[in-house]
Amino acid sequence: MSESEIRATVLGILTRIAPEADLTALDPDVEWQDQLDLDSMNLLTMMVDIERATGVTVPERDYPKVSTLNSCVAYLMSRTPVAQ
Amino acid sequence: MPVLGADMERGTLSRWRVTEGDHVTKGDIIADVDTDKATMEVEVFETGVVERLLVQEGETVPVGTALAVLVAAGETAMAASPSPVLAPSGDRAAAQPVRVEASPLARRLAAKLGVDLDAVRGTGPRGAITRGDVEQAASAVSAATPPATPVAALSVAVPAESPPPRATPPTPAPAESLPPPATAVAAHAPVPASTHGADADRRAAMRRATGALMARSKQQIPHYYLGTHIDLGHALRWMEEANLERSVAQRLIPAALLLKAVGRAARDVPQMNGFCVDDEFRTVDGVHVGVATSLRGGGLIAPAIHDVDQKSLDQLMEDLRDVVERARTGTLRSSQMSDPTITITNLGDQGVETVFGVIYAPQVALVGFGRVIERPWAENGLLGVRRVVHATLSADHRVSDGHIGGRFLSAISNYLQEPASL
Numbered sequence: 406m407s408e409s410e411i412r413a414t415v416l417g418i419l420t421r422i423a424p425e426a427d428l429t430a431l432d433p434d435v436e437w438q439d440q441l442d443l444d445s446m447n448l449l450t451m452m453v454d455i456e457r458a459t460g461v462t463v464p465e466r467d468y469p470k471v472s473t474l475n476s477c478v479a480y481l482m483s484r485t486p487v488a489q
Numbered sequence: 490m491p492v493l494g495a496d497m498e499r500g501t502l503s504r505w506r507v508t509e510g511d512h513v514t515k516g517d518i519i520a521d522v523d524t525d526k527a528t529m530e531v532e533v534f535e536t537g538v539v540e541r542l543l544v545q546e547g548e549t550v551p552v553g554t555a556l557a558v559l560v561a562a563g564e565t566a567m568a569a570s571p572s573p574v575l576a577p578s579g580d581r582a583a584a585q586p587v588r589v590e591a592s593p594l595a596r597r598l599a600a601k602l603g604v605d606l607d608a609v610r611g612t613g614p615r616g617a618i619t620r621g622d623v624e625q626a627a628s629a630v631s632a633a634t635p636p637a638t639p640v641a642a643l644s645v646a647v648p649a650e651s652p653p654p655r656a657t658p659p660t661p662a663p664a665e666s667l668p669p670p671a672t673a674v675a676a677h678a679p680v681p682a683s684t685h686g687a688d689a690d691r692r693a694a695m696r697r698a699t700g701a702l703m704a705r706s707k708q709q710i711p712h713y714y715l716g717t718h719i720d721l722g723h724a725l726r727w728m729e730e731a732n733l734e735r736s737v738a739q740r741l742i743p744a745a746l747l748l749k750a751v752g753r754a755a756r757d758v759p760q761m762n763g764f765c766v767d768d769e770f771r772t773v774d775g776v777h778v779g780v781a782t783s784l785r786g787g788g789l790i791a792p793a794i795h796d797v798d799q800k801s802l803d804q805l806m807e808d809l810r811d812v813v814e815r816a817r818t819g820t821l822r823s824s825q826m827s828d829p830t831i832t833i834t835n836l837g838d839q840g841v842e843t844v845f846g847v848i849y850a851p852q853v854a855l856v857g858f859g860r861v862i863e864r865p866w867a868e869n870g871l872l873g874v875r876r877v878v879h880a881t882l883s884a885d886h887r888v889s890d891g892h893i894g895g896r897f898l899s900a901i902s903n904y905l906q907e908p909a910s911l
Binding site: 423424425438442443444445446449450452453456462463464465466 | 732733740743744813839
């Protein structure tokens with residue numbers, strides 16, 4: 406997957422989890438948990454959806470590495486077959 | 490019209506999913522109901538044939554109003570000749586389509602408490618009515634207003650399924666001074682296809698309903714509050730190790746451990762689990778935990794997860810996922826809103842350290858959890874850093890005192906020190 410595809414995928418997942426959020430106003434370098442009022446169940450759902458959409462399993466210990474849009478995209482880029 | 494929340498006075502039947510003559514099985518979704526808070530799916534608690542629909546789509550009726558007449562297999566429809574619509578006139582009407590099975594003790598108790606066994610859903614063998622069912626139904630009757638709202642025989646109303654969340658005060662709480670239930674809003678926007686205006690109306694109605702419920706709670710319940718810091722180190726390490734062996738979808742989250750610990754503790758300390766109606770405490774058999782859930786866009790709802798103390802962590806995760814998803818998409822089922830016996834609120838994800846909760850009357854206790862934070866922690870003379878949560882208890886002084894409340898919090902902590910036993 407390309408970076409833009411991954412970014413679009415992540416934004417699509419966020420849209421499903423927080424449908425009321427204005428993602429155009431999302432700061433890609435600020436933790437989305439604070440911006441989007443996500444709770445731990447939302448985050449788990451997000452990890453499930455990311456795995457389903459990209460094939461990348463994010464271990465719990467890596468949650469801090471995927472806590473912003475940009476860091477998440479970078480993390481997934483580094484682990485998807487095309488990126489490698 | 491089932492009681493779908495402690496603050497529900499009435500509801501709008503937005504859609505029938507069955508028609509007269511349909512065969513339905515226990516657990517089937519038969520209707521959608523709009524309340525101030527959400528659209529919810531109404532389940533049927535008996536198997537049989539829909540003899541008659543008593544409430545029209547779009548109609549708003551008080552809690553307790555019969556929605557339909559159901560005739561059980563083998564019974565004749567002839568017996569079921571209910572009055573058309575059981576308006577809140579005090580007319581107990583309604584026929585008796587199904588034979589009521591009840592123990593002698595339950596029958597005596599029903600006679601003593603003035604409970605109509607026809608309106609009670611039994612939870613005993615083959616649906617027989619038990620003493621506990623009668624006690625719950627009695628509490629429903631005494632908590633409800635207007636008092637004479639009838640429940641049809643085998644309607645889809647749920648007196649036994651739902652103890653009386655409607656905690657209208659025994660002593661008059663100034664019903665006229667409370668905000669109106671505002672269910673008219675729901676009538677204008679029966680189904681999820683809501684406009685921004687309808688959403689705003691619903692949010693406003695929800696805020697009024699929550700405010701009224703909390704005001705009544707604070708007026709009537711002599712709250713006391715306790716708090717303790719719980720070392721979650723063992724529990725979280727155990728969970729993280731367990732999650733290494735699990736798929737992402739099967740991972741546990743701390744909320745599931747806290748939920749189970751509260752369920753087990755409520756089983757151990759029954760004074761925290763039940764209902765107080767007319768200053769009389771009634772324990773209940775199951776531990777059904779209401780999970781306070783914030784709705785995206787504002788508002789609060791507390792659907793129940795049933796028999797928490799009996800379920801595995803995996804099952805609780807599944808249930809948590811289900812109720813949170815349903816709460817936020819407005820598709821809760823009637824059984825999920827009907828009978829929480831104690832409530833948990835967890836604001837840790839929002840960064841809150843300590844929660845001072847308000848009890849959902851007629852429940853008698855609410856447990857609050859804050860954020861898990863690292864703190865210096867001394868144990869056996871050694872100082873270390875532990876992940877700690879501040880657990881609080883809001884409890885009803887009519888039912889328990891601080892000593893018992895302390896035992897309850899201590900039990901929660903003890904269970905969390907042995908996470909593998911959860």
